[in-house]
Amino acid sequence: MNEIEEQEWDAETYREWMEIVTRGRGRRLGWVSSSSAPLPWWFSLVSDFTTLPSSQRLPGTQSAVHFSAICINVPHHLSYLLRLFLSAGGKLLKARLPTDVGLAGALQAAVALAGDTSIFVNATGLGAKTLVQDRSMYPIKGQTVLVKGEAESATTLVDVDRDTSVDDETTKVILEGCKELAPELLGGDGEFEVLSVQCGLRPAREGGPRVEKEVFEGGVKLVHSYGHAGAG
Numbered sequence: 001m002n003e004i005e006e007q008e009w010d011a012e013t014y015r016e017w018m019e020i021v022t023r024g025r026g027r028r029l030g031w032v033s034s035s036s037a038p039l040p041w042w043f044s045l046v047s048d049f050t051t052l053p054s055s056q057r058l059p060g061t062q063s064a065v066h067f068s069a070i071c072i073n074v075p076h077h078l079s080y081l082l083r084l085f086l087s088a089g090g091k092l093l094k095a096r097l098p099t100d101v102g103l104a105g106a107l108q109a110a111v112a113l114a115g116d117t118s119i120f121v122n123a124t125g126l127g128a129k130t131l132v133q134d135r136s137m138y139p140i141k142g143q144t145v146l147v148k149g150e151a152e153s154a155t156t157l158v159d160v161d162r163d164t165s166v167d168d169e170t171t172k173v174i175l176e177g178c179k180e181l182a183p184e185l186l187g188g189d190g191e192f193e194v195l196s197v198q199c200g201l202r203p204a205r206e207g208g209p210r211v212e213k214e215v216f217e218g219g220v221k222l223v224h225s226y227g228h229a230g231a232g
């Protein structure tokens, strides 16, 4: 997958989500990014893109830009997509596909479950490492902190690691880093009220995501779509 194709996905996704926001189903955010010199490739795509003068930048930053971004509540968005799917006649089945019978064997199991279906999508994320034996898959650990207030206080830690336990030191670093960015969420004691801390693994792949079609015996088609890393 090359960078241009990935940029096209990002552009299409941004347009789709802005459309959802316009229809009143989502929330638009003014967003400031502070490491964007030279101009990022997406500067002409996003709404309200401006470069901030030094008087409006955080201390210590050399450049900053402002643009409209979208705040997505992922569980809500996924339920919305599921409702669209079901209302279009889709059926939801939950099952774990075997990983010790090769991809063709796993696909056979999927065919047996799904019945009269000829196209499948392999969106198994890190599971592709065993399901497809794709050795280029690797996890990138991330941690987020949810604080009381209007927004989720970012952010994530990048690290190649399979351990999903919360790291208290990382929580401290995240909260300290966010104090300057979101002072309006601080309580009277100058601290955030932490609601939850969570950790997960992003499904990354050397060489970028794999999005391609494969055709199996009997004409069953499989579209691979995994390895999306931090750009889910």
Ligand SMILES: Cc1cc2nc3c(=O)[nH]c(=O)nc-3n(C[C@H](O)[C@H](O)[C@H](O)COP(=O)(O)OP(=O)(O)OC[C@H]3O[C@@H](n4cnc5c(N)ncnc54)[C@H](O)[C@@H]3O)c2cc1C
Pocket: 095, 096, 097, 098, 099, 123, 124, 125, 126, 127, 128, 131, 141, 142, 143, 144, 156, 198, 199, 200, 201, 202, 203, 225, 226, 227, 228, 229, 230, 231, 232
């Ligand atoms: C802390 C953190 C913060 C993030 N923040 C952002 C963000 O702000 N914006 C963003 O765009 N992305 C973000 N991401 C990345 C995003 O979560 C991922 O890119 C996205 O979830 C990938 O989606 P996916 O469907 O490809 O894989 P997954 O979400 O990993 O889904 C794979 C699914 O396949 C199933 N599966 C695997 N093997 C099998 C099997 N053998 N049989 C049946 N099912 C199987 C798994 O159970 C799972 O449900 C973040 C990730 C983390 C960890």
